[in-house]
Amino acid sequence: MEIFRLALRNLSRQKKRTFLLGGAIAFGLMIVTLINGFAGAFLTNISENFANLAAGHIFAQGVEKSASGREYELIRDDSLLLAAAKEAGIPAKYVTKVSSFDGNLVFAGHTARLTIDGVDFATETFLPERLVFKEGGLAGMKDRQGIIISDPIAKRLDVRPGDRLLVQLKTYSGQNNVGEFAVAGITPDPGIFGSMAGYANKAYVNELLNIGSGEYQTLGFYLPSLDGMDGYGDAFYKAVKARAAVFDRDAAKKETNPIRAFMNQGKNETWAGVKYRVYTLNDLLAQVKQIAEVLKTSSLVILLVLFGIIMVGITNTFRIIMYERIREIGTMRSIGMQRAEVRNLFLSEAMILALGGALAGLAVAGAVMAGLSMVNFGLSSPLFIILKNGHMTFRLDALTTAFDVLVVAALTLVSAMLPARKAARLDPAVALRTVK
Amino acid sequence: MVIVELRDVRKVYPLGKVEVEAVKGVSFCIEKGDFISIAGPSGSGKTTILNMIGCVDRPTAGLVRIGDRQTKDLGDKELTTLRHETLGFIFQSFNLIPVLSVFENIEFPLLLGKQRMHAKEKKEWIDYLVEEVGLSDWRRHKPTELSGGQRQRVAIARALAGKPAIVLADEPTANLDSGTGEQILELMKKINREMQTTFIFSTHDAKIVELADHVIRLRDGLVIENLRNGADASGLCAEGGTRAAASAAGA
Numbered sequence: 001m002e003i004f005r006l007a008l009r010n011l012s013r014q015k016k017r018t019f020l021l022g023g024a025i026a027f028g029l030m031i032v033t034l035i036n037g038f039a040g041a042f043l044t045n046i047s048e049n050f051a052n053l054a055a056g057h058i059f060a061q062g063v064e065k066s067a068s069g070r071e072y073e074l075i076r077d078d079s080l081l082l083a084a085a086k087e088a089g090i091p092a093k094y095v096t097k098v099s100s101f102d103g104n105l106v107f108a109g110h111t112a113r114l115t116i117d118g119v120d121f122a123t124e125t126f127l128p129e130r131l132v133f134k135e136g137g138l139a140g141m142k143d144r145q146g147i148i149i150s151d152p153i154a155k156r157l158d159v160r161p162g163d164r165l166l167v168q169l170k171t172y173s174g175q176n177n178v179g180e181f182a183v184a185g186i187t188p189d190p191g192i193f194g195s196m197a198g199y200a201n202k203a204y205v206n207e208l209l210n211i212g213s214g215e216y217q218t219l220g221f222y223l224p225s226l227d228g229m230d231g232y233g234d235a236f237y238k239a240v241k242a243r244a245a246v247f248d249r250d251a252a253k254k255e256t257n258p259i260r261a262f263m264n265q266g267k268n269e270t271w272a273g274v275k276y277r278v279y280t281l282n283d284l285l286a287q288v289k290q291i292a293e294v295l296k297t298s299s300l301v302i303l304l305v306l307f308g309i310i311m312v313g314i315t316n317t318f319r320i321i322m323y324e325r326i327r328e329i330g331t332m333r334s335i336g337m338q339r340a341e342v343r344n345l346f347l348s349e350a351m352i353l354a355l356g357g358a359l360a361g362l363a364v365a366g367a368v369m370a371g372l373s374m375v376n377f378g379l380s381s382p383l384f385i386i387l388k389n390g391h392m393t394f395r396l397d398a399l400t401t402a403f404d405v406l407v408v409a410a411l412t413l414v415s416a417m418l419p420a421r422k423a424a425r426l427d428p429a430v431a432l433r434t435v436k
Numbered sequence: 437m438v439i440v441e442l443r444d445v446r447k448v449y450p451l452g453k454v455e456v457e458a459v460k461g462v463s464f465c466i467e468k469g470d471f472i473s474i475a476g477p478s479g480s481g482k483t484t485i486l487n488m489i490g491c492v493d494r495p496t497a498g499l500v501r502i503g504d505r506q507t508k509d510l511g512d513k514e515l516t517t518l519r520h521e522t523l524g525f526i527f528q529s530f531n532l533i534p535v536l537s538v539f540e541n542i543e544f545p546l547l548l549g550k551q552r553m554h555a556k557e558k559k560e561w562i563d564y565l566v567e568e569v570g571l572s573d574w575r576r577h578k579p580t581e582l583s584g585g586q587r588q589r590v591a592i593a594r595a596l597a598g599k600p601a602i603v604l605a606d607e608p609t610a611n612l613d614s615g616t617g618e619q620i621l622e623l624m625k626k627i628n629r630e631m632q633t634t635f636i637f638s639t640h641d642a643k644i645v646e647l648a649d650h651v652i653r654l655r656d657g658l659v660i661e662n663l664r665n666g667a668d669a670s671g672l673c674a675e676g677g678t679r680a681a682a683s684a685a686g687a
Binding site: 013330 | 493513516517519520527529534547598
């Protein structure tokens with residue numbers, strides 16, 4: 001305890017030097033904490049944004065194949081899938097049944113291509129609860145030909161609520177078809193992904209796709225949180241597999257581009273009747289998960305590189321400190337301080353620096369994170385997909401942070417160890433004779 | 437009772453490629469409770485001999501005995517413990533720890549080692565020492581806020597904190613004006629009388645030498661005179677110094 005007290009006093013001798021050394025340690029840990037915080041929230045935000053865009057976390061699609069080899073995505077009867085979901089115990093907050101097509105909207109010589117999702121506004125609450133309107137509103141969807149589009153699409157087409165426009169599309173079986181929509185509402189720019197989607201009444205979308213009123217293409221289960229998505233996904237896949245033919249989910253997950261792999265399932269095979277495609281958001285975002293892991297690994301590498309540089313500084317500074325205090329070390333050794341106590345005095349100084357620097361680094365990182373998360377980058381930001389409602393968010397894992405602090409403390413101690421040992425090994429007579 | 441014995445001690449320092457013999461076969465004994473001056477001009481070997489008695493340096497040849505312990509048989513840890521338990525040091529440049537107050541500097545040796553004094557007893561003892569050296573009003577001050585004489589008083593109190601049998605002082609008045617130097621010596625002499633602590637100090641000042649009971653004069657690394665209370669003391673060791681040293685250590 002006395003050595004700790006003396007170490008604390010020693011650090012106060014050269015406040016500027018202590019501040020610079022502690023500052024370097026704080027800076028290193030701050031950078032690493034920011035990267036970790038960003039990487040922690042990165043996957044969550046992307047997953048949540050994708051879940052909102054895709055209206056679910058766990059999905060099922062029915063795929064039929066004609067004799068000519070053409071694939072049709074269609075769920076004619078979902079009782080099998082709903083039974084499987086019940087068996088898997090999926091705690092769905094929302095169940096979404098989506099019909100959709102990619103179509104060309106045409107208005108007064110202007111065209112825009114987008115994906116139009118059919119939504120049953122009377123029974124499905126997922127989308128109505130989330131939609132924010134810049135102009136118009138849900139009231140316009142009482143018109144069965146109503147459509148909700150984003151601001152960039154509305155600008156491109158130069159339309160206002162109430163305008164009627166044409167749509168060119170292909171039916172579920174690949175026939176050309178034309179329909180008419182009435183603009184019911186315009187949403188603020190939801191970013192590059194959201195701007196490509198429009199929403200219409202499912203009954204009318206089904207009519208345009210030439211499918212039955214109770215039929216649709218994608219069944220989605222929206223979970224209360226991202227936790228347990230993989231477990232429920234596995235259980236649902238197993239339950240569907242026990243009831244019907246399914247595409248191999250594991251093989252698609254392992255592909256480098258899992259989205260393409262899932263959508264191309266069954267391309268080179270034939271089957272009769274319906275075959276189900278089951279996947280989760282995590283299956284599709286495997287690459288994003290990898291990016292997050294790479295970010296986390298990079299943060300550790302950055303920590304080590306930064307501390308490699310800082311360690312040189314710490315070692316040199318402690319060497320200077322040792323020479324500055326050489327007579328003092330001689331005096332303390334003469335008075336009866338053991339070598340180990342001299343070494344511990346230096347190491348205590350290093351430890352106080354490391355912990356003080358680490359604490360400051362964490363505090364500054366916290367302040368920077370708080371500041372950055374207050375900035376509204378807007379929903380139209382190209383960063384939209386990694387943001388949460390236009391704001392940056394950070395998520396720190398206590399274990400990783402504690403590990404980083406431990407690494408910082410260990411590296412600081414290692415840096416100070418050489419000068420500390422040199423100080424401890426000083427011959428007291430030589431130290432006392434030294435003229436500074 | 438002999439407390440320190442040096443027998444045919446030599447010390448050679450390497451100086452680049454050349455070896456310098458600082459002490460060339462010195463033998464003498466020191467009685468417990470004496471006020472001893474090791475006198476001689478610069479380069480005569482005073483500090484080297486004090487360092488060897490103080491166990492901060494080892495002789496190249498010969499024997500140094502402190503109490504009943506031959507220093508050449510001891511490892512660094514044991515020598516440090518011996519210094520801590522038996523010896524006190526006063527340096528020419530005071531060598532106080534600048535970040536500690538007067539009180540803390542005096543307390544410092546008591547914070548080292550395995551045997552610790554009870555907090556209340558320790559405080560009373562340091563208060564006594566602070567008063568003894570006349571620094572009661574300065575206990576909270578840092579060394580930089582003190583005059584040279586005051587700093588040396590702190591150093592004396594620090595040297596006495598561990599209640600050592602021997603206090604070594606290397607030219608304790610060299611950095612002080614003559615008036616302050618005299619006061620410091622009087623203080624050391626007073627403590628020597630009151631506490632029966634053996635004081636061994638080096639000096640080249642003839643006035644200071646006069647205050648000593650036992651004067652060992654050196655020149656070029658050799659003892660040229662060894663007088664105790666005016667009489668030749670070179671036979672002190674022959675009169676059973678080694679044996680006496682053992683019993684002195686017990687005391």
